[in-house]
Amino acid sequence: MPPAEYENTEVKTDVNKNIFLTKGKVLKVKGYLEVYNKEEKDDLLPMMDKNEIVDVIEIKPLSKQTTPPKPYTEETLLRAMKNCGKNVSDDDTTVLSGYSIGTSATRAEVLKKIGQVGYVSKKGKSYFITDLGQNLVEIFPVKELFDVDYTGKLEKSLSDIQKGQFTRKEYLNNIMNFIWNSVNLIKYDRQKKISTESFTYNAKTKKFVSDKNPSSSKKSTKTDTKTSKSSENTALGKCPVCGGDVMESEKGFFCTNYNNCKYGIFKDDKYLQLFKKRPTKTIVKSLLKKGDAKVKSMTGKDGNKFDAILKYEKNDKGYYGWLIKKDS
Known part of the structure; x- marks a missing residue:
């Protein structure tokens, strides 16, 4: 069956430099709606010209209460990763082709990993962020790693390399610069919100074990002193x-x-x-x-x-x- 076709209209109205958006929609071709014998009401907008001056008839505040979004399930999380967090229908995913977090072969493993490490917990079918996960998001300074657009661009770059639209050399250069910048940001974070001490995750105990060498404290002090001196230039x-x-x-x-x-x-x-x-x-x-x-x-x-x-x-x-x- 052919799809239903609509004519969509958007009007932006400027009231004292405040922009109000009004949308109208008119059904042009019923398509598959013919089968369901479904009637849809058109949202008609009045005729107007661009830059036309109109009168404000009434201003009335509306009292509404929002509802929190539903918790993520495995299905909705995988979908969000596939669409890079964009709320689109299956028919519109071609617009985001190449932009994703992970691949179909790795996304399920990513969910499993963040659960094992303790960033999220699962209750029934729903996922919830833990205190550890919340602290990571709030404290970790490399914010690009939490940005779905940024991680989506990385995946898109890999897709572009396959299509010959981006070179391997450019990609590796960008990644190396990002890694070095990120490591520097973590090591020399002036706010000192996180420690540069390394830990290893123990899957059996589900805890992080410090890799700190007892003799490293003096070495660390010398490094910090050297860094502070160099910053006085x-x-x-x-x-x-x-x-x-x-x-x-x-x-x-x-x-x-x-x-x-x-x-x-x-x-x-x-x-x-x-x-x-x-x-x-x-x-x-x-x-x-x-x-x-x-x-x-x-x-x-x-x-x-x-x-x-x-x-x-x-x-x-x-x-x-x-x-x-x-x-x-």
């Missing part, structure tokens, strides 16, 4: 994202507002290592002041040396990465 320039000061640390060059703007360049940058180069103070200062930096004697794949102009910019995927142009 003068600013290299202003962050292009938020305007904060960019400082040199032991691991790289980071904005003092890194927790929010995520701007940073690691000294051990994997992409520049492909060209046998490392970011330096001079390079970073030039990037912050002029937007680019001239670098001599970079090494190409063929082993030949070349001079280049570097830029460090955010791409259309939302990641910071290097743009390298040969300086002729």
Whole structure:
């Protein structure tokens, strides 16, 4: 049977810079509704022109009470992961094709894992977040890992590689930058909400066991002291994202507002290592002041040396990465 077809109309009305949305819907082709002999009432909107000035006849507040969303079940969780959290019908999933959390082969295992670790608990058919899971969401500083859009983009990038629309090299470069930025954010989180001590999960006892070495406390103190000293350096320039000061640390060059703007360049940058180069103070200062930096004697794949102009910019995927142009 053919689908039912509707003509949808939306009107946005500006009342003292407050935008009100009105929707209208008219059935044009009954399609399968003919079989059910089902009549639908049209929501007709009055005729009007764009930018037409209309009179406000009445303003009346409505008292309504919302109801909390139903708890997730395994079925609705798997569906949410498939659609990246978007509330769409099965017919509309093609719009989100490629955007998902995991694959059909891994999603069920993910649910099983977060239950084993203790982030969620299951009562009957419903899943509920535990105190451990709630604390993780509130405290863990790398918020992108809780963002369904971000994780969906990662999965979409893998799909684009299969289609030849994205390269493996670009993907790995983005992932490496994200991992290094995330590790730095966790290790040098100024708010000190979480510990950098590592733990191993014991499946038998269902508890986390500390991996801390008794002799590591002194070593940790030395590292913290070294880090604090390096943070006393003068600013290299202003962050292009938020305007904060960019400082040199032991691991790289980071904005003092890194927790929010995520701007940073690691000294051990994997992409520049492909060209046998490392970011330096001079390079970073030039990037912050002029937007680019001239670098001599970079090494190409063929082993030949070349001079280049570097830029460090955010791409259309939302990641910071290097743009390298040969300086002729």
